[in-house]
Amino acid sequence: MKQTTLTGFWQESPRSGVLGWLLSTDHKRIGIMYLGCIITMFLVAVCLGLAIRLELIAPGPTIMGPQTYNATFTVHGVIMIFLFIIPSIPAAFGNLLLPIQIGARDVSFPRLNLLSWYFYISGALLAVIAIFSGGGAPDTGWTFYVPFSTQTTTNVNLAAFAAFMLGFSSILTGINFVTTIHRLRAQGMHWGRLPLFVWTLYATAWIQVLATPMLGITLVLVMLERIFGAGLFDAARGGDPILFQHLFWIYSHPAVYIMILPGMGVISEIIPTFSRKPLFGYWAMALSSLAIAFAGSLVWAHHMYASGMSDMAILIFSFLTFIVAIPSAIKIFNWISTLYKGSIQLAPPMLHALAFIFNFAIGGLGGLALGAAAADVHLHDTTFVVGHFHYTMFGGTGFAFFAALHYWLPKFTGRMYNHKIAMIAWALLFAGFNVTYMSMQAVGIQGMPRRYYDYIPDFQPLNMVATVGSWILAVGLILMFANLWRGCRSGRPVGQNPWGAATLEWQVPSPPPLENFGAEDPVVTKGPYEYQGVVADEY
Amino acid sequence: MNPLTNPTAQAVDNVLIYIFGFSLILLLGITAVTVYFVIRYRRSKCPEPTSQAHGHLGLEILWTVLPTLIVLTMFWYGWSNYLGLRQVPDNALEIKATARMWSWQFQYPDGRRESKLYVPVGTPIKVIMTSVDVLHSFFAPAFRVKRDTVPGMETYVWFTATEPGSYDIFCAEYCGTGHADMITTIEALNAEDYQQWSQPVVSAEPRGLTVLNEQGCTGCHSLDGSEGIAPSLFQLAGAERALVRGDRGEIIAIDSDYLHRAIRQPEIELVEGYDPMMPPYDEQTISEDDLQAVINYLMGTATAEPKPDARQLLEDNGCLGCHSTDGSLIVGPTFKGIGQRGVTLERDGKTVEIQVDADYLRRALLKPNEEIVQGFAPMMPAADYLSTAEIEALVEYLLTQ
Structure with a gap:
């Protein structure tokens, strides 16, 4: 395996050197910059997560004090949510793939696209500064609940401002994607031929544009409250602490669909490719993505059954919550039906996709218990909830992100990683993940509240199992990233279509050139999942 | 979960069992079919797919309608049992609860205050709650009840203990450094014990x-x-x-x-x-x-009113959640050595140094946020609901620490 330099868009640029990246408006270079930052942030937050689990291996202080612990889970949450999961698939893989998949040479507003990366990196830097300056790392949890967040002396203002900046990055990306999908589709790429990944990005982009401003407003109100004592959330001055929770979740619940929908899109690409069969129920899949985006915007207060909100509100939000479960179920049934009578190859991307279905099913079914009013009274704010959202966000989006890395990195580096090591890493990740978070769900059913630094001895056995699970998970992550890194640097070169897939990105060289397509614009004549006559390149 | 016999736990557990049961069946079904397909249609055995089906309208309708019906039963079951958690029986004993960082205080109809929730077995208890600082949440896992306590607002839960015992109360809404230590218990007593407990300790006014x-x-x-x-x-x-x-x-x-x-x-x-x-x-x-x-x-020798127990007052009123007695720093200044030390205070924007004395301690208890010990946040609730005798007992106790 001789090491050669990367070709394609890695070399072609109007400027050379670092400026060729920092000032690039090429969607692929911006995508790679996002990917690098996002993976870095992910690894930082993983280390914090491992520290949390280590602290919880036994009751009482283990490796840190309570204030450090509170800051640790806050920063873990803020980084994972705002700097990893929200931008992970849409900003990194969306930028890399969306224009190619619809046959365009770039997004509609390339310079806006670069600006949104600068918002991202500025927000990330501010978030890091917030940890090490002022009154200490924020200790409010990523939810910034008032009145605690307006009273604590830690550096909440800067952290909230960082999240505010990141929101702008998300909004700009959303505007760009909606416009690109409407305006820049190649000839013959009508709506019924869009890859499902594009459909989910489309649904996601609308949520980003419509819901993210709510987050900005809410965080500005928290800053007004802290700096000027506005009294909006202070009951003693006619305000209402519960109002904050409504405002916060009006964004933050739709945000979980920003996080999961693109992951579902990735899975909808991978399962047909490795079954060599069209995606079952194309329109059901496309429309259910829009349905999730729409209905998901109406269920925010299911985070608040215990808040003191009225029973009538609980009735309505519980009902709507069950409605939003249905499109997710439709997706799972269609993925499984795609396997039926296919020709299934268990390549690393496919293994991650199948793990996604299993994990997401557990996360989704756990969500039913949380959506039911009576059951939620017991489970709310316990570690069951923590386990539940890690099943959807890590077991779901995280595994979809890993699937996307294994599926598309060879396309963008032109090199293949070692499959055997990838499968071992997958097995460790899958096992470690389930041991960790299933234990967390179980101890939550026992009654252990979340965000607990210390706990009663009854909760110890399952906490210890969860911590051991986190170590297996860590080994799997190290192995996976090392293998991918080595593959990108010195793996075997691949042709343009190593998996035998049918979407447009597999019909351009690996890595793709600047502007993706040669002199002539592509003309699309068939759907994204028609595999007859498509041959996989040997590698 | 242990089978619990109290009414609120049963209402919640029935819903949990129903939903978890259905979920387990669905998960096993989905997983079994997936694994079967992956093995049955593996590429080594099926080099080419044997179907190019794009979908099936009947199936789509089937797996849209069926899950809808299933989840709606879950919704309804969850909702109707939730109503049971909100409708308090008429004969309930009402006890007021005040949450603060990081302790609970329960006040009985006769004015008695306790840091643990003593209840008689068999009587429905309605806990009417509020908070004096940030959000907290009253969570008694054995009774499956939970409700946030919100400053400026009253919320409630109800439950009935069916067996004597000690049951944990946790704070389930994150509230800062001492969140995990904001634990107390429901002490369910049988009729005689409760009767004995409820004898007034303090007889009538002297x-x-x-x-x-x-x-x-x-x-x-x-x-x-x-x-x-x-x-x-x-x-x-x-x-x-x-x-x-x-x-x-x-x-x-x-x-x-x-x-x-x-x-x-x-x-x-x-x-x-x-x-x-x-x-x-x-x-x-x-x-x-x-x-x-x-x-x-x-002359302070009235026999009818025993001198208040200062240490107990500190515990019952949650002071020890923030102020340690062993010199460690929690949130407020430690009580250890408080009677002998000088402190730097911030008062009206000016910094003053004083020696702690009885007068200062009285002011600090009754109007805590007018003078703040340097380096601490103005967050202590005033103890102005305590009687003079109680305040004096605290001052005397603290001066000797």
Whole structure:
């Protein structure tokens, strides 16, 4: 395996050197910059997560004090949510793939696209500064609940401002994607031929544009409250602490669909490719993505059954919550039906996709218990909830992100990683993940509240199992990233279509050139999942 | 989960079992079919797919309608049992709960305050809750009840203990450094034990105080040290007073004999600085027994009211959630050595240094946020709901720490 330099868009640029990246408006270079930052942030937050689990291996202080612990889970949450999961698939893989998949040479507003990366990196830097300056790392949890967040002396203002900046990055990306999908589709790429990944990005982009401003407003109100004592959330001055929770979740619940929908899109690409069969129920899949985006915007207060909100509100939000479960179920049934009578190859991307279905099913079914009013009274704010959202966000989006890395990195580096090591890493990740978070769900059913630094001895056995699970998970992550890194640097070169897939990105060289397509614009004549006559390149 | 016999736990558990049961069946079904397809249609055995189906409308309708019906039963079951958690039985005993960083205080209808929730077995309990600082949440896992406590608002839960025992109460809404330590218990007592527990520890108001109030003494003489038209009756025992007898001044230490004279013949000796305006109280107005009760009360030897237990007060009122007694730093300054140290205070934007004394401790308890020890946040709730005797007991206790 001789090491050669990367070709394609890695070399072609109007400027050379670092400026060729920092000032690039090429969607692929911006995508790679996002990917690098996002993976870095992910690894930082993983280390914090491992520290949390280590602290919880036994009751009482283990490796840190309570204030450090509170800051640790806050920063873990803020980084994972705002700097990893929200931008992970849409900003990194969306930028890399969306224009190619619809046959365009770039997004509609390339310079806006670069600006949104600068918002991202500025927000990330501010978030890091917030940890090490002022009154200490924020200790409010990523939810910034008032009145605690307006009273604590830690550096909440800067952290909230960082999240505010990141929101702008998300909004700009959303505007760009909606416009690109409407305006820049190649000839013959009508709506019924869009890859499902594009459909989910489309649904996601609308949520980003419509819901993210709510987050900005809410965080500005928290800053007004802290700096000027506005009294909006202070009951003693006619305000209402519960109002904050409504405002916060009006964004933050739709945000979980920003996080999961693109992951579902990735899975909808991978399962047909490795079954060599069209995606079952194309329109059901496309429309259910829009349905999730729409209905998901109406269920925010299911985070608040215990808040003191009225029973009538609980009735309505519980009902709507069950409605939003249905499109997710439709997706799972269609993925499984795609396997039926296919020709299934268990390549690393496919293994991650199948793990996604299993994990997401557990996360989704756990969500039913949380959506039911009576059951939620017991489970709310316990570690069951923590386990539940890690099943959807890590077991779901995280595994979809890993699937996307294994599926598309060879396309963008032109090199293949070692499959055997990838499968071992997958097995460790899958096992470690389930041991960790299933234990967390179980101890939550026992009654252990979340965000607990210390706990009663009854909760110890399952906490210890969860911590051991986190170590297996860590080994799997190290192995996976090392293998991918080595593959990108010195793996075997691949042709343009190593998996035998049918979407447009597999019909351009690996890595793709600047502007993706040669002199002539592509003309699309068939759907994204028609595999007859498509041959996989040997590698 | 252990099978629990109390009504709220049963209502919640039935829903949990229903939903988890259905979920498990669905998960096993999905997984089994997936694994079967992956093995049955593996590429080594099926090099080419044997179907190119794009979908099936009937199936799509089937797996849209069926899950809809299933989840709607879950919704309805969850909702109707939730209503049971909100509808408090008519005969419920109402207990008020106040949450603060990081302790609970429960107040009974007779005014009694406790840091644990003592309840009789078999009686529905309605806990009416609020918070004095940030959000907290009352969570009793054994009863499957949980509700946030919100400043400026009342929320409630109800439950019935069906078996005696001690059950955990956790705070389930994150509230800062001591969140995980904000734990107390529900002590469910059977009928006799509860009866015994509910005997008032503090008997009725001491006779001396009653007399002082009935005779209108407190109209001129304050009981809490505040200045009025007449000398305060606060902390009289042993206190030195400058008296004027005729044209001679004299300083005496107050004792029972002086008090006796001062009530029967107030015009003879005057406290310096006050006008001679108090009427004498003869035996027709205040009997000798009652006078003795008043004197005992004022000298602090009234037997009817035991001196409040300061250590218990600190625990019951949640002070120890923020102030340690061992020198460690929680949120507020430690109580260890508080009686002997000098502190730097911030008052009206100015920094002052003082030596801790009884006066300062009284101010710190009653108006805690007017003077802040440097380096700490103004977040302590005022203890102004405590009686004078309780405040004094705390001050005395703290000075000796």
